Amino acid sequence: MSARRVLLGVLGVALAAGWVLLLLWILRTTVPGDLGLPHLSAAGQFDPADLRRAREFSRVERLIALGGILALLGALWLYARRGAVLARESAAGRIGTGMLLGMLGLGLTWFAQIPFGVAELWWERRHHLARAGYLAYVIQDFLSLGGQFLFACFALLIVMALAGRLGSAWPFVGAPALVGVSALFALASPWLIPDQHPLRDPSLAATARRFAAQEGVGDAEVRVQYVKRQTTAPNAEAVGLGPGRRVILWDTLVDGFPRRQVRVVIGHELGHLAHRHLLKGIGLSALFLIPAAFLIELLTRRRGGLREPAAVPLALLVLALAQTLALPLTTTVSRRFETEADWSALRTTRDPAADRALFRGFTHRAYSDPTSPWWAHALFDDHPTGLTRIELADAWEARRP
């Protein structure tokens, strides 16, 4: 057995052990394991008219999303079969040609998905959730491809350079390197979000500071993003790692919901920061990327592996397929994070009534379906359903000291 094989074997075992440890760390949660959720009926918790509208709205949204996934896979399947001929449009050498093929693949998926994006916009405009015009949407979506192109080029530069040097062993270094890139992106993301301003309501700002200190993330800032021109839907997110981490509330939420409910959202997002869900999300991407990288290497071997630009279109298809197949896993983990953040918000705010009202409000205003069919839940729901979140509030109240 050659030294190289031994080294690869050791690396493989270390990666497998790391994979298991990472999965255990990601799945750890502060939500009590013996928590039995009460079984509530949606009809008893939500206004019947809201429930009907939300179900109708979500049904079409899910169909559009499914169509988008199928179009994406179809376009990439065609591209994997025919795309390699586009290498003739390059004078850029091995890696440069790979970059071109990668970018063109993303461009084709944009073409394939834009009708579904427009259909979704139409549906949301019909329900007064979106305000963007069609042309503005298409142009903005097209321009956002620029960022994707740059990221794809950077990723292909790393992967193809490593594949040139290490051959089929590139995933051992390439996958961790790509995870590092996504960590860098997460680090920079707080400064990449446009139209942010500080929380202007002094009492809400004081509450946010108090909650942050309570959660042990006193350095985290709460800011507001101006999105009213594009949408009426309420939303919020926790972004960043380390010193730049912050909570971003959409102005549609801050201006459209009662203060008590906004406090719940702040508590929820601070919960994400306190429980390091962003870091765990990067870990989750590592869990996904490492086997995906080996799968890509295995399936592109007939085309010379990722050393050769001709393998890039096929690699894109494999990556998209792997991502699609991993959806049930990633949504499950995401829902686990969200449940923990909800639990955290309940502990911080001690206001389960506001919590319930908030999720009823989401169904009323944003047509969020509180009960999804199982397949849609598995594929698309990265948050618990509204009904589950109300059940969680009840469970917390039942345990309240």
Add this chain to the structure above:
Amino acid sequence: MEGLEGSPPAEPEPGREVAAPPVRLLLAPDDLERSRLTVFFRALLAIPHFIALALYGLAVIFAVVLAWFAALIIGRVPEGLHHFIARFIRYVTQVNGYLYLVAEPWPPFFADRPYAVDLELPERVRQSRWTVLGRLILALPALALSAALAGGGASFSGGSISGSSSSFSSSSFSGDFSSGDLVTACAFLAWWVGVLRARAPRGLRDAAAYAIGYAAQVYAYFLLVTPRYPDSDPLKSPAAEHAEPHPVAVANADDLRRSRITVFFRGLLALPHLVWLALWSLVALLALIPHSLGTLFGGRAPERIHAFLSRFVAYGTHVNAFLWLAANPFPGFTGEPGTYPVEAQLPMAVRQNRWITFFRWLLILPAFLVTSALGAVQFIAGFLGWWAALVTGRMPEGLRNLSVWALRYNAQVQAYGLLLTDRYPYAGPVVTWAPPGAPPAPAPLPEG
């Protein structure tokens, strides 16, 4: 027209729609000498012509409206109207030639005799009624390009068709160059050179002559004198007959074929290159410090830094050729010579004049004016070429050659600014590559 280039127009066959001959710019041989006095007062001396042009222009507005209706009904412009409008275009061209220092003598009024910068306009021919009906829309791309080349020269605003004269007279001597068109930039610089040295620089004169010639083609098309669409190819202009030997040139082996998908995403596909070029620019700026010191004190550029900066200029040319559709393939990231169809040709490191090196930062400023004007032209050519290539899968040759001209001038400016050569950038449309020490090239490089 004694002393003018060109041949008499062919007789049209009556009653048949024939392909119209081109609108040809005619340039008399020019010794490039200029009178300092007439150069200094050039815009003021042209005032009588501006007045005559304004009056003539008012009449032409009515003539064009009549000609448009007539061409729609009978399929051709009545002879009298055709000659009336054609003569106006000749007059505008002559006055522009004088105003922009392309020619020296004071022009005749109303184009009643030949001039050093003149036009050969086609006789009237039958015109397709559809193209007559949509002439304004069809002319828009050419008008946009003409605006970048000759500024107000192609505008018909304010109720008078006054050519570019009014825009020049109101802007150039008040120091306002907001129009930023090529002919104004060239004329402004030529004015200074003319006042100081009593000569017109060949390159600036040829560039301005080309711009005036293109604007004249646009007038002729727009004002229904010809159904022939303006040809933007600078290599077909008589202004391109002189090929200046220069140590920085651009070799062009592009075949005009374009991949529609890479054309559609061209701007986004160029992004990684633009990021890389920006990073490379920072390093090039740092490298310029030892390069300047070495060239200034040693009299000759340090070889390694010279090679590095040459690569940087070559790479920038590749990227811009790709971005502006002067070439088809996705370029490499190293600027390696021999890898791209549109390629900067640069000189080896040779001894340079220390005075020119010392004052390089100041001397380069006028060239920036021309490069910015040519940049605007390249932008329009790229935009129009984008649509054409998307539809036909080919880049129009004229637009490609225009873009290559801009690339070449930009490469010369960069090479001059980065001390790769002490030879000043040449603004005219054509150069032959003549690296220092090499025997003179026998023929112009095929830029088209």
